[in-house]
Amino acid sequence: xxxxxxxxxxxxxxxxxxxxxxxxxxxxxxxxxxxxxxxxxxxxxxxxxxxxxxxxxxxxxxxxxxxxxxxxxxxxxxxxxxxxxxxxxxxxxxxxxxxxxxxxxxx
Amino acid sequence: xxxxxxxxxxxxxxxxxxxxxxxxxxxxxxxxxxxxxxxxxxxxxxxxxxxxxxxxxxxxxxxxxxxxxxxxxxxxxxxxxxxxxxxxxxxxxxxxxxxxxxxxxxxxxxxxxxxxxxxx
Numbered sequence: 744x745x746x747x748x749x750x751x752x753x754x755x756x757x758x759x760x761x762x763x764x765x766x767x768x769x770x771x772x773x774x775x776x777x778x779x780x781x782x783x784x785x786x787x788x789x790x791x792x793x794x795x796x797x798x799x800x801x802x803x804x805x806x807x808x809x810x811x812x813x814x815x816x817x818x819x820x821x822x823x824x825x826x827x828x829x830x831x832x833x834x835x836x837x838x839x840x841x842x843x844x845x846x847x848x849x850x
Numbered sequence: 851x852x853x854x855x856x857x858x859x860x861x862x863x864x865x866x867x868x869x870x871x872x873x874x875x876x877x878x879x880x881x882x883x884x885x886x887x888x889x890x891x892x893x894x895x896x897x898x899x900x901x902x903x904x905x906x907x908x909x910x911x912x913x914x915x916x917x918x919x920x921x922x923x924x925x926x927x928x929x930x931x932x933x934x935x936x937x938x939x940x941x942x943x944x945x946x947x948x949x950x951x952x953x954x955x956x957x958x959x960x961x962x963x964x965x966x967x968x969x970x
Binding site: 744775777779781786787788789792793798830832833834835837838839840841842843844 | 885887894895896897899900909910911912945947950954955956957958959960961962963
């Protein structure tokens with residue numbers, strides 16, 4: 744199985760800050776990488792696919808980059824509604840696997 | 851607008867089985883893969899397996915092989931996940947999720963989740 748490792752596990756930031764979360768795959772997944780946002784008690788929300796393509800309706804302050812084994816999710820200017828847990832997921836091969844999550848908290 | 855509506859919460863005894871349903875609306879059901887993802891309390895997301903209804907055969911994560919069965923009924927646009935030989939570690943919220951396009955592993959649409967509690 745492909746292991747996905749996110750860093751950091753948690754981060755504190757303020758409204759307006761720029762935040763970057765990284766995700767590393769244990770083997771290459773080309774650009775088959777997605778990012779999700781999850782708030783407590785809710786289902787995950789699909790943000791980015793193919794490493795850098797923004798899902799329709801997702802604010803442009805979210806962006807993704809990377810290929811192969813190293814990926815990043817950047818939020819350019821944090822808004823109050825962005826405080827949540829973020830997961831990366833590889834869609835290159837079965838079984839699909841997720842990172843352990845990065846909790847984004849208000850400083 | 852694609853919507854996935856799951857069945858209600860369940861409480862089960864260890865050793866028993868549970869079946870969770872996921873009814874889709876708003877788009878063609880048969881052509882898009884449906885996966886099941888679970889989340890134990892306070893933990894991350896774990897893919898269990900998925901199916902493309904028009905093809906009928908499912909793929910499963912190895913760790914659930916033999917215990918999980920995923921099926922789809924095209925006539926009612928409903929997918930099912932059955933998990934057997936339940937143990938306390940299976941207590942989790944179970945989500946169904948539909949692919950963004952065709953058979954891709956990008957989960958663009960999610961059900962509301964079904965809490966399964968395994969307790970004696």
